[in-house]
Amino acid sequence: MKLLQMTDIHLTTPGQTIGGRDPNANFARALEHAMQRHADAEALFITGDLSDWGDAADYQLLKAQIADLPLPVHLCIGNHDDRPTLLEAFPELEGDRGFVQAVAPLSLGHAITLDTWGPESHAGHFCEGRADWLARQLTALPGPLWIFMHHNPVPLGIAPMDRIMLLNSARFAETVAPHRDKIAHIFHGHCHLPLSGSLRGIPFSAPRGTNHAGWPDFSAKRLLSAADLAEAYAVIFAEPFHTMVHMVEFGYDGEVRREGSPDYADWDRLTMVR
Template identity: 55%
Template sequence: MKLLHLSDIHLTASGAIIGGRDPRVNFERALAHALNDHHDAELMVITGDLSDWGDLADYQWLKQRLDAYPLPVRLCIGNHDRRAAFLSVFPDLADDNGFVQGIHDTAAGRCLFLDTAHPETHAGRYCGDRLGWLEARLSEHDGPFLLFMHHNPMPVHLVPFDQIGLVDEAPFRHLVSGHRAKIRHVFFGHCHLPLAGSIAGVPVSSLRGTNHASYPLFSETKLLSACDLPQSYGVAFFGEDYVTVHMVEYGYDGPIRTQGSPDYKAWDRETMVR
């Protein structure tokens, strides 16, 4: 089974740019690239920061665009999103408490989409109501589960990023720990960085967004860092006893060399002789 993971698309008004890049154009490029290479994906998930300013028009445009996309898509919201505006366009994605949380079953497991957004802050929250929802969903089904969220659920050890990570990370990880035998993987966004690790023994991964990129500048302790690395999306493959996750840098426009090209002519792959 194959699943696509996009994050931090940061949609803006048509023609507006962030970091010298047009988020709408780059999102369109990501959709086209993913569909060309992975038209057999069972699901696409976009883990938040759907809009850069939480503008209603961005969500309206996104809905129109995704309604025409041939793959099923599920959404999480992030710190740049506005829940009320989002739910006015996607009302069916609300849980009983008004958070953007839901379920989608796939061949690889039951997907749970979590809402870690909190108004007026870039840090994430996962309050008692949301923890209760997640506990109930994990308890009512045998799994396996795949979790999707916006904020990083563990420290990334980059001070400016950890200052806006998940504030309730310890209770969240404690809940995950109690169900870790049923959770295959946790996918998140927010940091605009390729990241991998684990929480309570459960593997986690993240990636750069579809527009602007961050950089792991460990010497910087106050300001978020940005760079011009290529835009990306993720593709995950699920076997019975494994998960493989790629970050596809579709924004890269340099050469790609394969065996048989001039750099590799003197090397025989079959005999390992050069």
């Protein structure tokens, strides 16, 4: 099974930039890059911050950009989004108790998209209602299960980012832990950093994002840090007993070299390109 994850696309008013970059153009570039190389993917998941300011026009632009893609697109909500405005554009996303949460069948198990949005907050929220819904899905569905969400459920060790992580992370951990044997992977965004780790034995990962990039400044106390790194998305290969996640830096425009054969017999000090 092949899946795609894009995150933090931050669509905005045409002509406006974030970090000197055009998020609308970069999302279009990401889609073009992915469809040229990975049109055989089973689904695309976009894990939040669909809009930069939660404007209705941004969601209409998103709807137009994904309308003709040759694969299903599943959307998560992020802290930069506005839930009522998002649901006006995509009413089919409204789930139990009005949250943007859903289950999508895959050729290998099921994907679960979670709502970690809260009003007037950049931090993530996971209330009892959301926990109850997730617990019911985890109990009812056979594995493997793939969870997609916006906010990171584990602290980064970077003080400004940890202030806006999933605030109810203990509740989330307690909800997923009993089902660790059938949850294959958790995918998130929010941090604009390539991340990987585990939560109660469940692996998780995040790619950088399709526009602006973060930087892991572990000495930061108040402000977030950014860097001029290449825009990226994730390509996920999954089999019954293993998962591989690649971060593809589609924004890199430098040379890609062919540096030699993997066959040991071809390795030679005089001919190997190093």
